[in-house]
Amino acid sequence: MKYLTSVSLTLFSLATTSLLISSEVNAQVLLTGKMEQGALIRGQVAAGSAAFLNGEELKVTPNGDFAFGFSRDAELNQELKLVYPDGLTQIKPLTILAKEYKIDRLTGISKKIMKPDPKAQARAAKDSKQVKAARALFSDKTAFSQTFIWPLTGRISGVYGSQRVYNGKPGNPHYGVDVAAKTGTVVVAPADGKISLSVPDMFYSGGTIILDHGYGVSSSFLHLSKLYVKEGQEIKQGEPIAEVGATGRVTGPHLDWRVNWYQMRLDPVTIVPSMASVLKQQKSQ
C-alpha cells in the first residue's frame, strides 16, 4: 500500500493527464485473509470496480467490498482480475499454500456400521437439501466484511479438513472447527447476519443454525441443544443464538462452527484470532 501511494505521488508530479492520476490512485486492491487452502478472503476496491476470480465475476458491494474462498483442496495458482471505475484492468496472480490435513485410517469396521439405515438416509438427504438451499442464498448484507469473533471459546477438539478412511473408503472431510464445551453453554453470533435456517433435529448435525452474513458468506452451527432464534431473524455480533449440545451423530457435547462461501466450505480459523491468544487475553482480564 505504501509503495503504491508513493508511486501515485510521483505520477502526480509527472503525469499530464488527470486520467492517469485517477487510475493510479484507484488501482489498488486490499485483500484480507490467509493465502492458503480453506481460507476466506475479503477484498476492498474503489466503489464501482468489478472483480473476477478465475474469470468468474464476483459480486461487489456498492462500497467496494467483496469476498471469495479457497476450497479445502483448491488449485494453488489462481487469478484475480480487477476492473477499476475508469476502465483500468489489473491482473493479480494469487499463489496459495497447500495445507496438510489429518487423515485417520480405520480398518476392520463391521458391515453393520458401514451400512446406513434407509429411513435415516432419507432424513439426511432432506436435511442436506435444506442446508444447501440456505447456503445458496444471496443477500446484500455487508456483515461478511466485519472482523469476526469466536462464537464460543474453549478447547479445540476437531479441526477443518481432517478425514477418516473406513476400510479403505474415504469419508467426508470434517469441515468445521469443533470447540468442546458443556451442554447449555451459550453460543454467540461471530458477526451480524440474518438467520437463514434454524432446525432443532437434523439427522447428522442435530440442532442446526445457519447465519447469513451476506454476499454468499454464512456460518453454520451444529449439534446445538437449544435454539434461541427463528428463520428470518436479524442478529448482531455477540448476540446469544443457541446453546451447545450433543445432538445429532456425535460422541460428546461441542460446537461445530463452519464458514461457507456459497457451497464452498471454509476454515473458520482463517478469519478469527488464534484460540490460544483469545484464551490468554480472557485469563489476563
Ligand SMILES: [Zn+2]
Ligand atoms: Zn465437528
